[in-house]
Amino acid sequence: MASKRRRKLQLKASRSTDQKMQARRDNFNENLWRFGPPVITLLVLLVVIFFVFIYEPGNPRPEEWTLEEADTGVIYSSKDYYDGDQLTLVEFFQSQCGHCQNQAPVLKDINANYSSQINMFSIGGYKLGSNTDSKSNVASFKFQYHNSQWPHLYDPTGDLMSDYSFSSYPSMVLVKNNEIVYQHQGRLTYDQLSAEIDKHL
Numbered sequence: 761m762a763s764k765r766r767r768k769l770q771l772k773a774s775r776s777t778d779q780k781m782q783a784r785r786d787n788f789n790e791n792l793w794r795f796g797p798p799v800i801t802l803l804v805l806l807v808v809i810f811f812v813f814i815y816e817p818g819n820p821r822p823e824e825w826t827l828e829e830a831d832t833g834v835i836y837s838s839k840d841y842y843d844g845d846q847l848t849l850v851e852f853f854q855s856q857c858g859h860c861q862n863q864a865p866v867l868k869d870i871n872a873n874y875s876s877q878i879n880m881f882s883i884g885g886y887k888l889g890s891n892t893d894s895k896s897n898v899a900s901f902k903f904q905y906h907n908s909q910w911p912h913l914y915d916p917t918g919d920l921m922s923d924y925s926f927s928s929y930p931s932m933v934l935v936k937n938n939e940i941v942y943q944h945q946g947r948l949t950y951d952q953l954s955a956e957i958d959k960h961l
Contacts, residue, residue: 819939
């Protein structure tokens, strides 16, 4: 008799526990549906506000290089120029590229007017069609089109230009404090290039 009563009490206690657990689950689900969507919406809104109004991504870092000047054999390293506060202009060119040849007068004028304020390099050694520039091609271009006014470096790997994500000639990049502050593919007029330089001096 006592055993039967004990089993009834245990069954009753078990049912009571199940009911309490179910009530808690129901309450949790109700709160989840009530507060979940507004909380998710708020979080999404905060993320959007952060990326639109607060987050400021830094400028990309330039690829480093150590290259030889085509005509003199002098070795130049980007570390000596990119890390400083002075602006550095780098042109990537191909000696048989007509656009590069036509860009030459603008770069000569830029060098004449900004040589005391910026560092300036032209880098060659790249392919156009079936022709790849040699060191002597780069040196000849320097004298023929740029009148030997700034270092013309030879890239023996032919990879540096693509490391800067350039695929056409001429391409130019401005670097300051080891950050790319401007980059462009194609010809630029004097006014266009000087305006970009003036922005970052």
